[in-house]
Amino acid sequence: MAKIKSIFVCQECGYESPKWLGKCPDCNRWNTLVEEVKESTKVSNSKVNTIKVLDNMPKSIREIKSGEKERYDTGLKELNRVLGGGLVRGSLTLISGDPGIGKSTLLLQTADAISKKYGKVLYVSGEESEEQIKIRGDRLGVNANDLYIISETNLDLVEAYINELKPVFVIIDSIQTIYKETITSAPGSVSQVKECSNTIMRIGKNQNIPLFIVAHVTKQGELAGPRVLEHMVDTVLYFEGERTEDFRVLRTMKNRFGTTSEIGVFEMAEEGLREIYDPSRIFLEDTSFNQEGSAVIGIMEGTRPILVEIQALASESNTHLASRTAVGIDNQRLRLILAVLEKKLRVPFYKYDVYVNVVGGLTLDGTTGDLGLALALLSSVKNVGIKLERTVIIGEVGLTGEIRPVTACERLIKEAEKMGFENAIIPERNRDKAKSDVINVIGVSNLREAINKIF
Structure with missing residues (x-):
């Protein structure tokens, strides 16, 4: 006969406990264990149905029909x-x-x-x-x-x-x-x-x-x-x-x-x-170029190249602890970029409240937009817009201030051509493959070089 017993199950992670606990030891959430009735039955060790097994024998991978189509x-x-x-x-x-x-x-x-x-x-x-x-x-x-x-x-x-x-x-x-x-x-x-x-x-x-x-x-x-x-x-x-x-x-x-x-x-x-x-056209529909604190970056979402505007605002803080707020960008990634700018370029971001937003509600997962984020932050601090007309910025920023190459850079350049951009700032090591007869492609090796080319 089935035996009825009561257990306590965490509603967040599914952890089971024979008694109630205030804090789940698995996910460390409080007050998530709820009592549930569990019915357990003993399963007899009967012999396996040989006919059923023979009907479902292992097959060679070459005999299995692919369901791709x-x-x-x-x-x-x-x-x-x-x-x-x-x-x-x-x-x-x-x-x-x-x-x-x-x-x-x-x-x-x-x-x-x-x-x-x-x-x-x-x-x-x-x-x-x-x-x-x-x-x-x-x-x-x-x-x-x-x-x-x-x-x-x-x-x-x-x-x-x-x-x-x-x-x-x-x-x-x-x-x-x-x-x-x-x-x-x-x-x-x-x-x-x-x-x-x-x-x-x-x-x-x-x-x-x-x-x-x-x-x-x-x-x-x-x-x-x-x-x-x-x-x-x-x-x-x-x-x-x-x-x-x-x-x-x-x-x-x-x-x-x-x-x-x-x-x-x-x-x-x-x-x-x-x-x-054509998401790039939608995300850049209301973009005002050459504005301080604004930069257009290129990112890859799967097989799709997308151009999107990133905006940064740095204002002097009135408190001892400056705030960092990011929408669409990982907050830890923002702190890393700020630390590199403070260390390598001596920009005192510790005195500023920093706010970053990706226009259009898109969330950035990769590191392709690092250089654009860094230049948008510098643009806001210095109150200077990007001087180059209709510029897209592509590149990853390393901890030593170098600009690291990114994948599919040539596809992002093609997208920028289609959107009517005139200049592109990319990593120097991507420059050989990402050539263009329409856009002025500029290769940079570090942050200081990028600043000289942009501002």
């Missing part, structure tokens, strides 16, 4: 790019983002396109009624006959609907509202999320159905629920941007079927999300 076109080229070329059959994709950012809008547009091209699509909503989804669908122009909507939170019933309807694509919005009756804990708890995710993954793999599941985020911007959720799924997408702005960026955090550095850019309009095929 078996992808669904989502109807959105930017989403296809982020997914690695389309939606893989049998894959489980997790998408998260802040409330109201446009996750449901993106999925409803995707469901409409797939249902028109491939067949039945099931949209399972645990947060909204069918009427609410219909209202959004009317605004977006969604009217496919094969798009089916159901408002349900019981996963057993959802599985029955899938078996009956046999859809080609399933969306579950959201995983925190789905529950299994066999689990006694509340929906959204660690036990429910883990068990429901396991069941959803089994449905997708067994029936070769691609599934999208929506996950909530915490106040810190991280995925809510246990970290094991990210390990179970095939792809993790994050939808980012400011709700007050029109631009949205869809970023890949994990992808078993493609690169993890691609982004898709969208614009939120009244009729839904519009794809932005």
Whole structure:
């Protein structure tokens, strides 16, 4: 007979303890352990079914059919790019983002396109009624006959609907509202999320159905629920941007079927999300060149070169401890650049409050924009704009003040040519490959040389 016992589970990391603890010893969070009922059954050591094993013998890798070409076109080229070329059959994709950012809008547009091209699509909503989804669908122009909507939170019933309807694509919005009756804990708890995710993954793999599941985020911007959720799924997408702005960026955090550095850019309009095929033009639309504290940098997002404006403001501090605020740039990277400028160029940034912003809401991950950030900071401190007309700045700054080479510099130069730039400041070691007949390409080896060329 099954034995019923109670355990305490951390709602942040999934750590299990036989007794309540004020602080989780695994993730060091306070007051996160919640009591849950766990049912354990003894499994008998029965013999393995020999016939079943022989039906699923190991195969040579040359005999296995590749599923690379078996992808669904989502109807959105930017989403296809982020997914690695389309939606893989049998894959489980997790998408998260802040409330109201446009996750449901993106999925409803995707469901409409797939249902028109491939067949039945099931949209399972645990947060909204069918009427609410219909209202959004009317605004977006969604009217496919094969798009089916159901408002349900019981996963057993959802599985029955899938078996009956046999859809080609399933969306579950959201995983925190789905529950299994066999689990006694509340929906959204660690036990429910883990068990429901396991069941959803089994449905997708067994029936070769691609599934999208929506996950909530915490106040810190991280995925809510246990970290094991990210390990179970095939792809993790994050939808980012400011709700007050029109631009949205869809970023890949994990992808078993493609690169993890691609982004898709969208614009939120009244009729839904519009794809932005030329993000550089959008990000530089309101740029005022030669302004103090402003610089245009080139970065690579996956296979896509993007030019974006970075703005810096340095104002004298009235306190003993100067503040450092960065939006779109890692705060530690900003401190590193400031330390190099203080050490090598003797600029007293310790007396200034420093604020840095990447225009357009884009978040920079790499080091390609280091030189542009450094020159924007110097421009703000000295109250002098960049003298060269329409200049793009590319390069990584080392701890000794040298300008290190970057990858795909020639592709960034081609993007600058397309955008009508006249000058480019790049690392000297990239100059041989990044030649141009349109742009004046200037190679620099260190920060002091870059300052002489720019100012």
